[in-house]
Amino acid sequence: MNDQPKGPPLGQPTGGFDLNRPTIISLLYLSSFVFGVTSIIGVVLAYVWKGEPHEQWQSSHYRYLIRTFWLGLIGGFIGLLLAIVLIGFLILLAVAVLVIVRCVLSLVNAQKQAPMPDPETWLV
Numbered sequence: 001m002n003d004q005p006k007g008p009p010l011g012q013p014t015g016g017f018d019l020n021r022p023t024i025i026s027l028l029y030l031s032s033f034v035f036g037v038t039s040i041i042g043v044v045l046a047y048v049w050k051g052e053p054h055e056q057w058q059s060s061h062y063r064y065l066i067r068t069f070w071l072g073l074i075g076g077f078i079g080l081l082l083a084i085v086l087i088g089f090l091i092l093l094a095v096a097v098l099v100i101v102r103c104v105l106s107l108v109n110a111q112k113q114a115p116m117p118d119p120e121t122w123l124v
Contacts, residue, residue, distance in 0.1 A: 057114060
């Protein structure tokens with residue numbers, strides 16, 4: 001009988017999907033395109049988790065994801081206001097694409113446990 005534990009040695013990556021806190025926030029933001037309110041849950045978690053002890057690489061993700069929420073909210077509001085003159089629909093589409101790209105970039109870096117290169121940017 002072999003009593004050796006199965007799986008990778010301790011401290012080694014499993015090769016699977018790491019469900020860390022920045023990943024959870026990004027997934028909540030992306031799911032808001034289907035469910036609506038999950039982005040509010042995501043930004044609340046980002047503010048709460050930002051104040052708790054965490055690994056250094058996560059700090060940049062929290063700043064980046066909080067900015068992503070506010071960018072999406074403000075851009076969405078402006079797009080809705082300007083939808084009356086039809087240009088708002090283009091703004092809404094651009095904001096949606098920008099939020100999706102920012103979430104995917106955060107997901108990729110969070111899976112590598114790498115910080116965001118420029119968390120203060122309002123663009124990508």
